[in-house]
Amino acid sequence: MARSGPKLTRIATALGVSAATVSNALSGKGRVSAELAEKIRSVAAEIGYVPSQAGRALRTGKSAVIGLVLPDISNPLFPQIAQAIEFAASSAGYGVLIADSRGDVAVQTRAIERLIERGVDGMVIVPRRGTRIADVGCPVAVVDTPSTPGNTVAADHWDGGRQIAEHLVGLGHRRLLILGNNPASNVQNDRIGGLRSAMREGAQAETLWIERLEQVHGKGCSLGLAGKVAEGVTAFAAVSDLQALRALTELQRAGIHVPEQASVTGFDDLIWSPVVTPALTTIRMDMARIATLAVEALVQAIGAGEAEFPSHGRPVAATISKVPMQLVVRQSTATPPSNVQPAPNVKPPSEGEPQS
Amino acid sequence: MARSGPKLTRIATALGVSAATVSNALSGKGRVSAELAEKIRSVAAEIGYVPSQAGRALRTGKSAVIGLVLPDISNPLFPQIAQAIEFAASSAGYGVLIADSRGDVAVQTRAIERLIERGVDGMVIVPRRGTRIADVGCPVAVVDTPSTPGNTVAADHWDGGRQIAEHLVGLGHRRLLILGNNPASNVQNDRIGGLRSAMREGAQAETLWIERLEQVHGKGCSLGLAGKVAEGVTAFAAVSDLQALRALTELQRAGIHVPEQASVTGFDDLIWSPVVTPALTTIRMDMARIATLAVEALVQAIGAGEAEFPSHGRPVAATISKVPMQLVVRQSTATPPSNVQPAPNVKPPSEGEPQS
DNA sequence: CTGAAAGCGCTTACAG
DNA sequence: CTGAAAGCGCTTACAG
Numbered sequence: 001m002a003r004s005g006p007k008l009t010r011i012a013t014a015l016g017v018s019a020a021t022v023s024n025a026l027s028g029k030g031r032v033s034a035e036l037a038e039k040i041r042s043v044a045a046e047i048g049y050v051p052s053q054a055g056r057a058l059r060t061g062k063s064a065v066i067g068l069v070l071p072d073i074s075n076p077l078f079p080q081i082a083q084a085i086e087f088a089a090s091s092a093g094y095g096v097l098i099a100d101s102r103g104d105v106a107v108q109t110r111a112i113e114r115l116i117e118r119g120v121d122g123m124v125i126v127p128r129r130g131t132r133i134a135d136v137g138c139p140v141a142v143v144d145t146p147s148t149p150g151n152t153v154a155a156d157h158w159d160g161g162r163q164i165a166e167h168l169v170g171l172g173h174r175r176l177l178i179l180g181n182n183p184a185s186n187v188q189n190d191r192i193g194g195l196r197s198a199m200r201e202g203a204q205a206e207t208l209w210i211e212r213l214e215q216v217h218g219k220g221c222s223l224g225l226a227g228k229v230a231e232g233v234t235a236f237a238a239v240s241d242l243q244a245l246r247a248l249t250e251l252q253r254a255g256i257h258v259p260e261q262a263s264v265t266g267f268d269d270l271i272w273s274p275v276v277t278p279a280l281t282t283i284r285m286d287m288a289r290i291a292t293l294a295v296e297a298l299v300q301a302i303g304a305g306e307a308e309f310p311s312h313g314r315p316v317a318a319t320i321s322k323v324p325m326q327l328v329v330r331q332s333t334a335t336p337p338s339n340v341q342p343a344p345n346v347k348p349p350s351e352g353e354p355q356s
Numbered sequence: 357m358a359r360s361g362p363k364l365t366r367i368a369t370a371l372g373v374s375a376a377t378v379s380n381a382l383s384g385k386g387r388v389s390a391e392l393a394e395k396i397r398s399v400a401a402e403i404g405y406v407p408s409q410a411g412r413a414l415r416t417g418k419s420a421v422i423g424l425v426l427p428d429i430s431n432p433l434f435p436q437i438a439q440a441i442e443f444a445a446s447s448a449g450y451g452v453l454i455a456d457s458r459g460d461v462a463v464q465t466r467a468i469e470r471l472i473e474r475g476v477d478g479m480v481i482v483p484r485r486g487t488r489i490a491d492v493g494c495p496v497a498v499v500d501t502p503s504t505p506g507n508t509v510a511a512d513h514w515d516g517g518r519q520i521a522e523h524l525v526g527l528g529h530r531r532l533l534i535l536g537n538n539p540a541s542n543v544q545n546d547r548i549g550g551l552r553s554a555m556r557e558g559a560q561a562e563t564l565w566i567e568r569l570e571q572v573h574g575k576g577c578s579l580g581l582a583g584k585v586a587e588g589v590t591a592f593a594a595v596s597d598l599q600a601l602r603a604l605t606e607l608q609r610a611g612i613h614v615p616e617q618a619s620v621t622g623f624d625d626l627i628w629s630p631v632v633t634p635a636l637t638t639i640r641m642d643m644a645r646i647a648t649l650a651v652e653a654l655v656q657a658i659g660a661g662e663a664e665f666p667s668h669g670r671p672v673a674a675t676i677s678k679v680p681m682q683l684v685v686r687q688s689t690a691t692p693p694s695n696v697q698p699a700p701n702v703k704p705p706s707e708g709e710p711q712s
Numbered sequence: 713c714t715g716a717a718a719g720c721g722c723t724t725a726c727a728g
Numbered sequence: 729c730t731g732a733a734a735g736c737g738c739t740t741a742c743a744g
Contacts, residue, residue: 007737018715023739033713053475054413055737058720063410065453065474076627079434086456095453095474097421100442118421118451119409220630242628245601249633252608271432272598272628274576277605363721374731379723389729411721414736 008051011043026051057119065095066298067115067123072103076242076270081143084291085124092299094121101128112136122298129185139301141294145186146322153293153321155285157187160325161194161237164265164283167327168235169203173263173336176205177228179238179247183209188239191267195237206233210243223247226254229262234336241266241273244280248332259334269328278331286323293321364407367399382407413475421451422654423471423479428459432598432626437499440647441480448655450477457484468492478654485541495657497650501542502678509649509677511641513543516681517550517593520621520639523683524591525559529619529692532561533584535594535603539565544595547623551593562589566599579603582610585618590692597622597629600636604688615690625684634687642679649677 008026012019017036025032025040026049032040043049057063068085070078082098089096099115101108108128115123122139141152168176178195180188192207199205214221225236225247236251238244244266251258258264258278266273269284364382368375373392381388381396382405388396399405413419424441426434438454445452455471457464464484471479478495483504497508504510524532534551536544548563555561570577581592581603592607594600600622607614614620614634622629625640 008739009737019737020716020739021714024714027739036713050473052414052737053473054410054419055720056739057410058408058414058722058736059738059740061720068454075435076432078438079431082434082438082454083456083458086454090470095470097451098424098438098442098454100439102439114446114451117406117409220635222633242631245628246631246633249605249608252605253614253633255611258609272601275598275602277578277602277609279576364723365721375721376723376732377730380730383723392729408721411736412723414720414738415722415724417736 008049011040011047011049014043014047015040062121062302063119064093065097065118065120066295067097067099067112067118067120069099069101069108069111069115069123069125069127071101071108071126071128077268079271080268080285080287081126081291084287085295087288088291088295092295094295094299103128121302124294124298129182139298139304141298141301143290143294145190146320147186147190151320152297153290153323155290155325156322157190157325158194158197159322160267160283160285160327161191161196162198163194163325163327164237164267164281165195165198165203165205167281167329168237168263168265168333169198169201171235171263171333171335173235174201174203175231175233176203176235176237177225177233178205178207179210179223179236179243180207181210181239181243183212191239205237210246223250225250225262226256229256233262235263235265235333237265239267241268241270241280241282244282244332245272245276248276248278248280259332261337263333263336265333273328274330276332281330281333282328284326284328286326289323293323297321364405367396367403367405370399370403371396418477418658419475420449421453421474421476422651423453423455423468423474423476425455425457425464425467425471425479425481425483427457427464427482427484433624435627436624436641436643437482437647440643441651443644444647444651448651450651450655459484477658480650480654485538495654495660497654497657499646499650501546502676503542503546507676508653509646509679511646511681512678513546513681514550514553515678516623516639516641516683517547517552518554519550519681519683520593520623520637521551521554521559521561523637523685524593524619524621524689525554525557527591527619527689527691529591530557530559531587531589532559532591532593533581533589534561534563535579535592535599536563536565537595537599538567547595561593566602579606581606581618582612585612589618591619591621591689593621595623597624597626597636597638600638600688601628601632604632604634604636615688617693619689619692621689629684630686632688637686637689638684640682640684642682645679649679653677 008019008022012022021032022040025037026044066089068082086096097115097118097120099111101111105128116137120138124141124143126143143153144151145157146154178192180192182188196205208223210223213223223246236247238247244264248258248264251262251264256262264280266280266282269282273280273282364375364378368378377388378396381393382400409420422445424438442452453471453474453476455467457467461484472493476494480497480499482499498504499509500507501513502510534548536548538544552561564579566579569579579602592603594603600620604614604620607618607620612618620636622636622638625638629636629638
């Protein structure tokens with residue numbers, strides 16, 4: 001509560017009208033004469049009237065607050081998401097309550113419960129890998145991959161991968177190394193699927209799963225990228241800017257010039273991508289759009305909930321929206337070196353060939 | 357509202373007791389016999405009773421929600437802050453409503469207003485540079501620098517700087533270049549003050565303000581670090597890991613080996629610091645502790661507000677807490693090269709000398 | 713166009 | 729230990 005500020009009643013008595021009239025005037029539902037409404041508004045402004053959300057919520061059954069459930073706030077992509085959702089929600093008149101599941105399913109479940117207890121009207125969930133959001137008892141918009149069942153909005157990760165690969169292949173690269181982190185991630189698999197889909201013209205791509213490598217060699221181990229360059233790889237396509245950064249610095253540390261000897265690409269246009277030397281070529285999601293669509297779907301479901309789901313329901317959006325990705329070309333990609341060995345088992349550019 | 361879930365009354369009638377008794381049993385205030393209380397709790401659990409926040413808030417005048425006002429969610433440090441505050445607040449029984457001021461004072465003011473409208477009991481504010489938080493009408497905890505008036509909790513940025521510089525000087529570095537971003541930042545100035553304070557033994561430090569440089573040469577311009585190395589600088593101490601990353605990659609790109617030819621340090625232990633090659637030596641704040649202190653101060657002020665500030669007030673914490681920083685030594689720092697030129701106007705190590 | 717009344721779900725004195 | 733009553737501030741039918 002914004003402490004006992006001026007109440008509706010106070011302005012009613014001050015003007016000698018009823019509370020109902022004040023309420024109507026302030027909500028602008030037009031059941032009050034223009035003059036009276038004007039007078040009421042001016043008094044309200046004068047005494048600094050702030051309507052009590054609690055009173056309103058109790059009466060209307062709506063809190064005008066949505067929850068934002070994130071798999072792990074410390075994810076570097078989170079600021080973008082949170083900022084976009086906060087903006088979209090504010091614009092739609094909603095507050096945003098955050099909940100962090102810290103990568104843990106049990107915590108996620110608990111976080112969702114707490115949000116319900118706090119009376120959110122709905123929530124935007126960015127699910128933890130592999131989580132399926134059960135019926136939580138309020139409208140939910142899921143932001144994940146188009147391949148996730150129950151998903152509401154997502155960036156077109158697959159197409160983002162395609163764009164990156166097309167860019168690289170277009171520059172002349174024929175041997176790519178895809179840097180993935182966790183093979184269980186839907187998002188990463190979508191991106192990789194897209195990357196591979198562009199491997200025509202005798203181009204080929206191998207995938208390295210970093211987390212797997214780290215399981216045997218320890219966290220922060222070398223990725224052996226210099227060796228890959230020696231084998232003829234000319235481009236490294238990471239599934240996130242974090243991995244791209246790791247690749248870039250490992251290559252530089254090994255004395256390999258980027259982009260002259262090897263190109264590096266990332267994903268997500270995270271904060272450091274334009275800052276690093278050479279700046280990272282990457283793919284940007286339209287977070288504002290994703291957030292707007294998610295919030296719109298949610299608001300609609302909240303409205304529909306009244307009519308269709310009188311006491312509980314799970315009105316997830318029916319249609320999945322795919323938001324396009326945008327390629328951002330910077331200095332970390334260039335034509336491959338001309339003295340590079342052709343890949344061992346690659347035929348001359350002619351037809352699309354199946355790749356490993 | 358968590359849609360019309362089971363109400364308190366329902367469980368009251370189900371057991372043939374009064375609503376008051378149910379309320380008392382559930383709140384555990386001990387005015388109910390153990391057996392009855394147990395029975396009530398079990399029924400509540402059975403029917404999945406979730407108390408209505410709105411009803412409670414209206415009655416008690418407390419929303420059990422605090423606001424978190426951030427200068428710019430897209431700041432890479434934000435995830436750490438948000439996660440820590442969310443955790444501390446949850447643990448204290450509070451929800452967290454986020455508000456982003458997008459670096460704009462007017463937006464910050466508006467965001468604070470909206471939070472008040474939503475009925476927050478208090479808020480944690482990480483103020484925009486140079487903003488002074490006026491009386492917002494509810495308890496506020498400010499997280500900034502100890503040098504900010506009205507500040508509640510902060511990391512000891514100055515001492516963090518001192519630790520970094522001590523580490524570098526201890527390794528043998530005598531010519532440092534401090535990489536700052538914005539000279540108007542209190543945090544950065546505190547850090548730099550600490551860095552300079554350790555410049556004894558004939559060591560000296562020069563400061564480069566990146567934003568200033570960019571104003572003349574354009575965003576993403578070269579920092580001219582290779583030139584600095586040629587002039588005899590052997591260590592680069594950035595005021596944030598983002599700048600450290602920029603320095604590291606620029607040096608690597610210029611063919612300068614880190615740490616063999618030059619050391620690089622950062623600040624904040626952001627997500628990429630351990631991932632990069634060589635991993636960044638940096639300083640970590642104890643965000644969990646900062647968040648706990650901020651939330652504690654806030655909760656206390658909220659409680660005190662009842663008694664001391666009946667209708668409005670600005671109970672900011674009276675004592676400023678300084679949370680210690682922790683040095684994290686990684687591979688980006690080492691002994692300076694032995695063939696380095698001594699700094700032009702530096703006397704042999706003897707006394708602490710004034711530095712430029 | 714305006715008002716009187718009821719009630720959203722809870723908790724808190726106050727009685728018993 | 730338990731209950732009846734009042735009321736937090738608002739909005740929404742329903743009358744007039």
